[in-house]
Amino acid sequence: MKRWSCRALRVLALGCVVWCTRAADAKDYTGYRVVHLTDVTRAQLDALEAGGAVVLDCVPHPGDADVVVSPQQLATLRDLGITYQVEQENLQALIDAERAPSTRGTGDPFDDxxxxxxxxxxxxxxxxxxxxxxxxxxxxxxxxxxxxxxxxxxxxxxxxxxxxxxxxxxxxxxxxxxxxxxxxxxxxxxxxxxxxxxxxxxxxxxxxxxxxxxxxxxxxxxxxxxxxxxxxxxxxxxxxxxxxxxxxxxxxxxxxxxxxxxxxxxxxxxxxxxxxxxxxxxxxxxxxxxxxxxxxxxxxxxxxxxxxxxxxxxxxxxxxxxxxxxxxxxxxxxxxxxxxxxxxxxxxxxxxxxxxxxxxxxxxxxxxxxxxxxxxxxxxxxxxxxxxxxxxxxxxxxxxxxxxxxxxxxxxxxxxxxxxxxSPVIIELDSEIPEVITPGQAVPLAVSVTSQYENLVPGTPRMYYRYDPAGPFNEVPLTPVSTNGYTAELPATNCSSTPEFYFAADGDGGSVVTLPRPAELAPFDPPVAVGVFYAANMDSDPGWTAQGQWAWGVPTGGGTFNHDPTSGHTGANVYGYNLSGNYADNLPATYLTTAPIDCTGEFGVELRFWRWLGVESSFGFDDATVEVSNDGLNWTVVYSAADEHATDNGFVVDTEWVHQTFDISAVADDQPTVYLRWGMGPTDGSNALPGWNIDDVVLFSKGCVAIAGDYNGDSVVSAGDLYGLNDCLTGPAGGLLPTCGVFDFDADGNVDLTDFAAFQELAAP
Ligand SMILES: [Zn+2]
Structure with missing residues (x-):
C-alpha cells in the first residue's frame, strides 16, 4: 500500500489534514524547473511527454508551451535543439508555499x-x-x-x-x-x-x-x-x-x-x-x-x-x-x-x-x-x-x-x-427608456415580442404602469404594429408622480415573461423631471458674445496635434476658438459668453455639451475653462484643462467628439439670469494647439416642482385639470390616489371638498 489512507488517519489524529496533504511518496519536484518553450512542434511535445515532462497548459498545443522538466529532461531539451527559457528554478518551493496553511482568517472553517x-x-x-x-x-x-x-x-x-x-x-x-x-x-x-x-x-x-x-x-x-x-x-x-x-x-x-x-x-x-x-x-x-x-x-x-x-x-x-x-x-x-x-x-x-x-x-x-x-x-x-x-x-x-x-x-x-x-418568450425594447419623463407629455414606447422555447400567446403582450408606488398597476394591452412589433403609450403625468412601468407577455407553456425581470420589484422608473429646457445645437448662430478668435461656423480640420474637426457633433457648425487652426501663444483668457438664460423653476441643473478640445494642459502652461455665473460678474469655474488628466505628453487632445456633463445646480438652480462662458487661455509662449470646438449645448433640469392643481403637468392650472380632480376626489380619510398629490392643497393626505374649493379659486378665470 503506497498511498496513505485518509479515512484511517482521520480516526488516529486531528492533524489528519496536515498528514494527508503530503503523502510519504508524493512526487517531489525539488530541482525541477519550469521552462518556456517557443516554436515547439507536436512531435517534440510528444517526445517530451513520453520522457516524463509535464506540459503546463489546460489545452496543450504546439507553439508556445510551459513545461516542467527534471534536470535530465533539461538535457533532452538541449539535445532536441528546442529553444527554452527557465521561468522557475525550483517548482517544489511553490508547491510547499501553496500547502502552508493560511495565516489569515478567523479560525472558523466555514468563514475561512x-x-x-x-x-x-x-x-x-x-x-x-x-x-x-x-x-x-x-x-x-x-x-x-x-x-x-x-x-x-x-x-x-x-x-x-x-x-x-x-x-x-x-x-x-x-x-x-x-x-x-x-x-x-x-x-x-x-x-x-x-x-x-x-x-x-x-x-x-x-x-x-x-x-x-x-x-x-x-x-x-x-x-x-x-x-x-x-x-x-x-x-x-x-x-x-x-x-x-x-x-x-x-x-x-x-x-x-x-x-x-x-x-x-x-x-x-x-x-x-x-x-x-x-x-x-x-x-x-x-x-x-x-x-x-x-x-x-x-x-x-x-x-x-x-x-x-x-x-x-x-x-x-x-x-x-x-x-x-x-x-x-x-x-x-x-x-x-x-x-x-x-x-x-x-x-x-x-x-x-x-x-x-x-x-x-x-x-x-x-x-x-x-x-x-x-x-x-x-x-x-x-x-x-x-x-x-x-x-x-x-x-x-x-x-x-x-x-x-x-x-x-x-x-x-x-x-x-x-x-x-x-425567457421562453423574449420581450425587447425597440425604443429607449427616456432619461426623464417630461411632465404633461405622454411617452410613446415600442417593444418586440418573439417566441423562443415557448410560443407567444397572441394578444397577451401588455404594459403595466402606475404613478404611485403604493398603488396598483394599471394594465393596458400593447398595440400590434408589425409581426413582432408593438407600441404602448405611457399617459402624461405630473411632478407629484413616481412612475413605474414594465412589460409582460405569456408563453403557451404557462410562463409569464416580463421586461425588466423581476418586474414588480425592479420596474422601469425614470423620474418625472423637466429635462432639457435650453438647447443650442449650433445649426444657427445662437448670437453669443465672442471675444478674440471665438467664432461660429464650420471648423476646417486645421491646427496641430489632434487637429480641429471638419464638422459639428451634429450639423456642420460649431462655436470654436479659431475655426481654421491653433490658438495663439501668450494669449490672455478670451471668452465666449452666452446671453442670460432663465433658470427660474429649474432644479438640479446640469450643463451638457460636446467638445473637441486640443490644449497644452499640464502644469497650467495653457488653459481652457468652462465657467458659470448667475449675475454676469462673479464666475464659478466648473472645468479647467489644467485639472484634467492629460492624455498625451501633458496635452488634452480630443480626436473625437467628447460628451461633457457638469452639475451647475449650486449656481444656476431657480436663478433668472444664468450665464455660461468658455475660456481660451491664458496660454504660454510655446505649444499652441487647436483649442475649443463646442456643439450641442444643453441645460438639463433633473428636478420637477409640482404645481398645486396642475394635474396634467402642463404648468397651467385650468379646466383641463378638472377631469383629474373628479377621479382624485376621495373625500375625507379616502386616501391619496396615484398622481393626486397636486390636488391635496391642505396636505391632509386626501382630496376632499376643501381641496376642491381651493382648486376652483386657482382655476377661475
Ligand atoms: Zn483544463
Whole structure:
C-alpha cells in the first residue's frame, strides 16, 4: 500500500489534514524547473511527454508551451535543439508555499473557506463539507445530489439550487469545475457562486427571482480521483485515474465526449500516455458520463460552464473545427458581455472567442457536445492567471482565490439571467427608456415580442404602469404594429408622480415573461423631471458674445496635434476658438459668453455639451475653462484643462467628439439670469494647439416642482385639470390616489371638498 489512507488517519489524529496533504511518496519536484518553450512542434511535445515532462497548459498545443522538466529532461531539451527559457528554478518551493496553511482568517472553517485550497471530501474544511454545510443552512433552496461514482469509487457531488416552492417550468444551468485535476482554483468557483446566491436570496431582488425561476447544478470537482491524487501524489496531475490498456494512467475527461470524438486526430490524442488522451471510446469514463447524465436527465438545461484554468479565456463552440458555429453571434454577444463584466471588477483581461480559433483544436469536448446535441449555450472559462509567469499557472497563489471569484461571479449571474436561458418568450425594447419623463407629455414606447422555447400567446403582450408606488398597476394591452412589433403609450403625468412601468407577455407553456425581470420589484422608473429646457445645437448662430478668435461656423480640420474637426457633433457648425487652426501663444483668457438664460423653476441643473478640445494642459502652461455665473460678474469655474488628466505628453487632445456633463445646480438652480462662458487661455509662449470646438449645448433640469392643481403637468392650472380632480376626489380619510398629490392643497393626505374649493379659486378665470 503506497498511498496513505485518509479515512484511517482521520480516526488516529486531528492533524489528519496536515498528514494527508503530503503523502510519504508524493512526487517531489525539488530541482525541477519550469521552462518556456517557443516554436515547439507536436512531435517534440510528444517526445517530451513520453520522457516524463509535464506540459503546463489546460489545452496543450504546439507553439508556445510551459513545461516542467527534471534536470535530465533539461538535457533532452538541449539535445532536441528546442529553444527554452527557465521561468522557475525550483517548482517544489511553490508547491510547499501553496500547502502552508493560511495565516489569515478567523479560525472558523466555514468563514475561512476561500482563504485556502481544500481537499475534496475528508471532513471539516473540505469542499464537500462546505457544500453540505451551505445546503444545511439553506434547506429550502439547496440540496446535494449524487451524480455518479468515479473510477476509484468516490461520489461525484453536485449542489442543486432551486426553490421548489415556486411552481412553473424552469430553465436549467450546469456549471462544473475541475475536470482537469491540477486546475485547483476552479474548485473554489461553484462554492463561491453557491454561497453568494444563497446568502443573497431574499435580499437581492434579481437573485431571488433567479433562484425562484431556475434550476442550477453546481459541480465543484468533476474529477475527484485526479484532484485527490494531486494532493497525495503529484500536484501536476491532469487526467482521471483510469488504468489504460497499456498500463499508463488517465483519460482526459474533456476529450471523452462523443461529439467529433477524436476526429482527424486533431485536438486530442489516441496515445494513452498523452495529457490529452481521449480514452478508448466516447463516454468511456464514469466522470464524463456523470456530467452527461445531468444533461440527459434535465432537458431543461439551456446553459453550461466548463470551468478550467489558466490563461484568462472565454471559449465557445466549435472546438473541433475552425468553422464558426451557426449561433456564433449569440455566443459572441454573451461571451463579450461576460468578458466586459469580468474586466470591470479588477481590470483582468480575458480573451473571448471560439475554442478552435482562440487557442487550438480540441475535439470530444463538453461544449461541442452540449451545443450540437442539446442546443446548450455553453462556455468554457480559463480563469486566472493570464500567463504561467514563473511557472505558477496551476499554482495560483491563494491570495487570488477571492479576487478571482469576485470577477467571475457577475459573469455567472449574467449568463444565468440571459434571455436565452430565462425567457421562453423574449420581450425587447425597440425604443429607449427616456432619461426623464417630461411632465404633461405622454411617452410613446415600442417593444418586440418573439417566441423562443415557448410560443407567444397572441394578444397577451401588455404594459403595466402606475404613478404611485403604493398603488396598483394599471394594465393596458400593447398595440400590434408589425409581426413582432408593438407600441404602448405611457399617459402624461405630473411632478407629484413616481412612475413605474414594465412589460409582460405569456408563453403557451404557462410562463409569464416580463421586461425588466423581476418586474414588480425592479420596474422601469425614470423620474418625472423637466429635462432639457435650453438647447443650442449650433445649426444657427445662437448670437453669443465672442471675444478674440471665438467664432461660429464650420471648423476646417486645421491646427496641430489632434487637429480641429471638419464638422459639428451634429450639423456642420460649431462655436470654436479659431475655426481654421491653433490658438495663439501668450494669449490672455478670451471668452465666449452666452446671453442670460432663465433658470427660474429649474432644479438640479446640469450643463451638457460636446467638445473637441486640443490644449497644452499640464502644469497650467495653457488653459481652457468652462465657467458659470448667475449675475454676469462673479464666475464659478466648473472645468479647467489644467485639472484634467492629460492624455498625451501633458496635452488634452480630443480626436473625437467628447460628451461633457457638469452639475451647475449650486449656481444656476431657480436663478433668472444664468450665464455660461468658455475660456481660451491664458496660454504660454510655446505649444499652441487647436483649442475649443463646442456643439450641442444643453441645460438639463433633473428636478420637477409640482404645481398645486396642475394635474396634467402642463404648468397651467385650468379646466383641463378638472377631469383629474373628479377621479382624485376621495373625500375625507379616502386616501391619496396615484398622481393626486397636486390636488391635496391642505396636505391632509386626501382630496376632499376643501381641496376642491381651493382648486376652483386657482382655476377661475
Ligand atoms: Zn483544463
Amino acid at each position: 473557506f476561500f482563504l485556502d485550497y481544500h481537499r475534496y471530501d475528508n471532513g471539516t474544511g473540505s469542499i464537500i463539507w462546505f457544500m453540505n454545510e451551505l445546503a444545511s443552512r439553506y434547506p429550502n433552496l439547496a440540496t446535494m445530489i449524487d451524480i455518479g461514482t468515479s473510477i476509484d469509487g468516490r461520489t461525484i457531488w453536485a449542489m442543486r439550487i432551486a426553490n421548489d416552492a415556486v411552481a412553473g417550468n424552469k430553465p436549467g444551468a450546469l456549471y462544473f469545475s475541475c475536470v482537469h485535476a491540477r486546475e485547483w482554483i476552479t474548485t473554489t468557483i461553484p462554492p463561491y457562486f453557491a454561497k453568494h446566491v444563497l446568502e443573497s436570496y431574499g435580499n437581492d431582488v434579481v437573485i431571488t427571482d433567479m433562484v425562484d425561476h431556475t434550476e442550477i447544478f453546481l459541480v465543484p470537482v468533476s474529477n475527484p480521483d485526479g484532484y485527490e491524487f494531486c494532493w497525495t501524489d503529484d500536484r501536476l496531475w491532469r487526467k482521471n485515474r483510469a488504468i489504460n490498456s497499456n498500463g499508463t494512467i488517465g483519460v482526459d475527461i474533456n476529450r471523452n465526449w462523443s461529439e467529433a470524438w477524436g476526429i482527424d486526430d486533431d485536438g486530442s490524442s489516441g496515445s494513452p500516455s498523452s495529457a490529452t488522451y481521449r480514452g478508448p471510446a466516447p463516454f468511456s469514463e464514469p466522470e464524463t458520463r456523470a456530467l452527461r447524465d445531468v444533461v440527459l436527465n434535465h432537458p431543461n438545461i439551456r446553459t453550461m460552464l466548463d470551468i478550467h484554468s489558466f490563461s484568462q479565456l472565454i471559449l465557445w463552440p466549435w472546438g473541433y473545427t475552425d468553422a464558426l458555429c451557426p449561433d456564433d453571434p449569440l455566443f459572441r454577444e454573451h461571451g463579450y458581455a461576460m468578458r466586459d463584466l469580468i474586466y470591470a471588477v479588477h481590470e483582468e483581461d480575458y480573451t473571448a472567442g471560439p475554442t478552435y480559433t482562440t487557442i487550438y483544436a480540441v475535439n470530444g469536448d463538453s461544449l461541442d457536445w452540449g451545443y450540437a446535441q442539446h442546443g446548450i449555450l455553453g462556455f468554457s472559462f480559463e480563469v486566472r492567471p493570464k500567463e504561467g509567469a514563473f511557472g505558477t499557472g496551476f499554482l495560483l497563489d491563494k491570495s487570488e482565490i477571492i479576487p478571482n471569484n469576485e470577477e467571475i461571479l457577475p459573469a455567472m449571474l449574467y449568463l444565468t439571467n440571459t434571455d436565452f436561458v430565462r
